[in-house]
Amino acid sequence: xxxxxxxxxxxxxxxxxxxxxxxxxxxxxxxxxxxxxxxxxxxxxxxxxxxxxxxxxxxxxxxxxxxxxxxxxxxxxxxxxxxxxxxxxxxxxxxxxxxxxxxxxxxxxxxxxxxxxxxxxxxxxxxxxxxxxxxxxxxxxxxxxxxxxxxxxxxxxxxxxxxxxxxxxxxxxxxxxxxxxxxxxxxxxxxxxxxxxxxxxxxxxxxxxxxxxxxxxxxxxxxxxxxxxxxxxxxxxxxxxxxxxxxxxxxxxxxxxxxxxxxx
Numbered sequence: 001x002x003x004x005x006x007x008x009x010x011x012x013x014x015x016x017x018x019x020x021x022x023x024x025x026x027x028x029x030x031x032x033x034x035x036x037x038x039x040x041x042x043x044x045x046x047x048x049x050x051x052x053x054x055x056x057x058x059x060x061x062x063x064x065x066x067x068x069x070x071x072x073x074x075x076x077x078x079x080x081x082x083x084x085x086x087x088x089x090x091x092x093x094x095x096x097x098x099x100x101x102x103x104x105x106x107x108x109x110x111x112x113x114x115x116x117x118x119x120x121x122x123x124x125x126x127x128x129x130x131x132x133x134x135x136x137x138x139x140x141x142x143x144x145x146x147x148x149x150x151x152x153x154x155x156x157x158x159x160x161x162x163x164x165x166x167x168x169x170x171x172x173x174x175x176x177x178x179x180x181x182x183x184x185x186x187x188x189x190x191x192x193x194x195x196x197x198x199x200x201x202x203x204x205x206x207x208x209x210x211x212x213x214x215x216x217x218x219x220x221x222x223x224x225x226x227x228x229x230x231x232x233x234x235x236x237x238x239x240x241x242x243x244x245x246x247x248x249x250x251x252x253x254x255x256x257x258x259x260x261x262x263x264x
Contacts, residue, residue, distance in 0.1 A: 001043035002026045004050035005033065005062050005202065008227035009248025010113040011082045013255060014138065015050040018080065021146045024048070033061060033202050038068045046076035046106065046149065049094070052222070053081050055175050056088025056168045059220050061202055067097060078155055079108035080145070082138075084115035084123065089168045092160050107155035109145045111138045116223045116246040119184075119236040125243055135254045182219035185226070187212050190233035197225035197234065 002019040005028070006012035012028070019026035024045055031037070041047075049066070051058040058081065071077070079094045081087045091108040098105045114131040117123045126134070148155055182205060193211035205218045206225060213225070213234070226234040227247045235241055 001041065001045060002048045002050065003029055003041070005029055005052070005059065006050075007052065007200075007202075007222035007224035008116040008246055010111075010116065011050050011052050011080075013248055014080060014082055014111055014113075014142065015048075017139070017142050017255075018048060018050070018146055018149075021142070022048075022149065029062075029065065030200070030202055033065050034204055038065070038070065040070045040072055042072045044073050046074050046078060047071055047103075048078045048080060048149065050080040050082070051090070053083035053087045053090050054220060054222070055172050055180075056086065056090070056164075057093060057172050058090050059202075059222065060173070060176060061220055063093065063097070071101065071103065075102075076104045076106050078106045078149060080111065081108055082111045082113045084117065085112050087157070089160055089165050091157055092165060106149075108157055109141075109155045110157050111141060113138055114246060114248070114251070116227055117221070118223060118226060118240045118243045118245060119221055121239055125246065131246075131251055132254050135251055136258065139255060139258045176220070180219055180221040182215035182217060184237035184239075185213075185215045185219075186235055188233045188235060190231045191229075192231055192233070194230060196228055196230065200224040200228055 002015050002024055004011050004015035016026050051062055077098050079091060081090050087110045094108060095105045112134055114126055114134050115123060118125065145155065191212055193208060195208055197213050198206045198208055201224060202222060203218045203220060205216050206213050226236065227245050232245055
């Protein structure tokens with residue numbers, strides 16, 4: 001069983017491709033997270049958990065969900081992480097989490113995908129060519145990851161040094177509390193009140209008031225709201241006003257062309 005959370009489509013693409021090639025079930029956990037549904041998940045095949053990386057870890061809400069979740073059937077678990085370039089201590093934390101569950105952690109793979117984080121000027125958005133290149137390279141990597149899983153091999157990624165863990169463990173919660181704020185999100189007159197942002201927010205942090213979205217204080221900066229708005233009506237202060245809002249769907253043609261070539 002392949003489980004995933006994806007805000008703007010990067011992780012969803014990798015998860016669905018892996019599931020398709022393994023002929024396995026693929027489950028988006030967003031509704032389970034939003035409704036606190038921790039009913040048992042059972043799989044006769046290994047569990048493959050796909051997650052984005054925020055501030056050097058998988059999203060804190062996702063970690064919290066997985067810690068409470070009961071998994072039955074197969075005892076093997078693989079992790080797949082997508083990031084803008086650095087997965088930090090995500091793999092180490094996943095290993096600790098699932099060893100406590102008495103499951104067999106079978107390693108993780110890292111995919112360097114296009115950056116979606118538009119709410120900070122410290123992270124420049126990529127050019128069209130750079131986005132396309134990352135998708136191509138990630139697509140090419142899927143085959144080797146799937147082959148290892150099919151063979152029962154452990155997935156390998158770069159070594160995580162002790163200093164990374166020592167720095168990140170206290171840094172992540174402080175940064176998330178102090179910097180990942182929702183107060184600067186707002187909708188413009190282009191908003192049509194469709195409610196898509198409400199539906200996609202994993203923390204139930206957005207509500208419609210008089211047909212317009214209003215953000216509360218519990219935010220993870222996943223960019224699901226801003227990246228999926230059909231009219232590009234959501235902004236974050238002045239930071240995003242001149243930036244293109246990233247969504248994998250805009251570049252789906254790259255993945256589709258690669259799939260067509262493989263089938264020929």
